[in-house]
Amino acid sequence: MxxxxxxxxxxxxxxxxxxxxxxxxxxxxxxxxxxxxxxxxxxxxxxxxxxxxxxxxxxxxxxxxxxxxPQEDLGPEDAEALRALGIDLEAVRRRAEASFGEGALDAAPDADRTKREGGRGRGRGRxxxxxxxxxxxxxxxxxxxxxxxxxxxxxxxxxxxxxxxxxxxxxxxxxxxxxxxxxxxxxxxxxxxxxxxxxxxxxxx
Known part of the structure; x- marks a missing residue:
């Protein structure tokens, strides 16, 4: 095509x-x-x-x-919109942190991400x-x-x-x-x- x-x-x-x-x-x-x-x-x-x-x-x-x-957290308006769909963002965060540790849903720094990917240049284009x-x-x-x-x-x-x-x-x-x-x-x-x-x-x- x-x-x-x-x-x-x-x-x-x-x-x-x-x-x-x-x-x-x-x-x-x-x-x-x-x-x-x-x-x-x-x-x-x-x-x-x-x-x-x-x-x-x-x-x-x-x-x-x-x-x-990728580095933006969901704000109050996003949480309210999700709540309207029956999704409690705070409850999801609590369950994730209980299973995987505090800050489990936080975005990883670019350096950590690169390290996890074996040093490959998956840089975010500017x-x-x-x-x-x-x-x-x-x-x-x-x-x-x-x-x-x-x-x-x-x-x-x-x-x-x-x-x-x-x-x-x-x-x-x-x-x-x-x-x-x-x-x-x-x-x-x-x-x-x-x-x-x-x-x-x-x-x-």
Missing amino acids: FERFSKEARDVVIRAQDEANSLGHDWIGTEHLLLAALHHPEQPGAATLARLGITIASCRAAVAGVVPG GRGEGALTRHVPFAARAKKVLKEALREALARKDRGIGVEHVVLGVLDSEDNISLALFTRLGIEPGVVRELVLDDLRAAA
Whole structure:
């Protein structure tokens, strides 16, 4: 399927890994694909998002607000949200510490993590051009679904290849909790934005 991707769409897939690394995430999700697409504001789909005022910076802040980084503890709001789902964070912490010792759920320092991994350079990337060690991170199922949806969008429109616009449309079709929370943080209604992207594509045809 990758051979169908345009040069820019291929860059989106590659940059999604960079974005995951820079945020210290161990997966590539829909949020990273959206961030990567925003690096091409001149491309269809991403241009629509840019016109709506969605920038790399605002999207990255929204992602950080939805998905905590590896060194971030869950705060009171997170605990309250989990409690609403029937999960008592403090009870979980007490049971973990009773079994594995105090601080069992605390994040390990980077140095300790590197030592546990046999000294391999699984450094958290700091983005392009900053001397970061880039590690391979796998695609989450929801991100794979977006890429498959991008192919379906291209086929449905009878487009010859998969472009940034198809990836953006695939992201906007996502209905997983993280994607929906990200859309809320960005202040967008995905169905409405999807129609705007399609309108822009029709106007450019």
